[in-house]
């Protein structure tokens with residue numbers, strides 16, 4: 001073990017006895033517990049037994065003072081499985097090569113693309129292209145995935161279930177609260193409400209059965225400060241001993257990969273310098289910001305000149321994702337701008353990506369947002385706006401309400417690549433599943449204490 005790590009462990013062990021846990025120690029514990037190697041995880045579990053550092057292991061990083069956040073970020077930098085997740089993308093080609101080799105132990109989970117290096121994402125896309133050419137294989141022979149849907153799905157469910165089957169694996173679909181017991185996520189809760197079991201048991205039991213767990217859990221749309229903690233999938237990641245895959249929570253990383261794969265199909269592999277517009281569209285209901293957050297992340301990650309087009313500043317995305325986008329621009333080139341003017345934004349665009357989402361300041365007060373939303377129905381993607389583009393492509397994650405978000409004319413035009421993007425979900429998710437089970441982490445049995 002490196003001397004630095006020994007010292008940190010020693011400091012951590014000392015700090016655990018302190019009545020007010022040190023934020024440095026706290027960040028170290030999170031890193032070990034969530035993403036550490038076998039020895040680090042054991043160490044973290046031992047530490048929990050002495051003194052639990054914090055009831056919510058994600059709060060400090062997100063809600064600590066500026067000083068605490070900087071300390072936590074500094075510690076993450078030391079222990080992050082990808083020490084340099086944004087800049088210097090080219091440094092990790094070796095990690096990408098190892099992705100499907102069985103030696104890859106870093107990416108325990110697929111929670112968001114920001115945790116994966118560009119070479120790793122490129123490697124997933126390459127594997128996805130191989131799966132597109134050859135659908136059947138045995139890469140998941142004898143393997144299984146539990147797919148937990150807290151919200152409805154058509155594409156995600158079908159593509160994961162079928163993808164596992166086509167590679168020799170088995171998918172089990174569960175809808176907690178409907179065909180499986182409702183789950184409690186609060187630590188220390190007196191469970192006298194609807195929930196019949198706790199995530200601590202659910203995630204660990206499933207980990208004894210399956211090799212992977214997929215989770216779809218949308219925000220509750222009442223309080224964004226709560227929703228932005230993404231507590232359901234983070235709780236699965238905390239308690240599961242097998243890799244966890246984000247099937248859409250407050251981001252949608254599988255959609256990101258499918259989207260980039262479709263753009264590369266139609267525009268070529270290098271997307272740098274392409275003009276990309278993420279446009280808000282009207283929808284009668286406030287929808288999840290997940291796909292918008294994801295589009296902003298992945299388009300900037302691939303060096304495009306990105307415009308976020310939305311009705312007012314109230315529709316800007318959470319600062320976490322705006323910051324990720326700015327960091328990506330700094331690391332990869334390209335640009336990020338904000339526009340409230342559809343004509344200006346569409347002019348010369350290579351890509352129009354549409355999505356509707358609820359304005360964050362109005363979470364829980366949707367009656368007050370409605371007049372703003374209703375005043376911007378003209379943000380619909382139509383032929384007149386598409387005519388302003390550089391013969392641009394149009395896409396959407398689907399489902400899409402025709403003639404509300406985009407016209408029939410746009411949806412049925414050659415410019416629309418939404419069906420290709422939807423198909424790609426099948427291919428990219430196979431690549432993600434294979435990379436995670438190929439990591440050597442495998443079934444939780446060997447990692448239980």
Ligand code: CP
Pocket residue numbers: 152153154155156157248255397398399
């Ligand atoms: N795009 C997408 O995730 O589709 P579903 O909601 O149908 O799964």
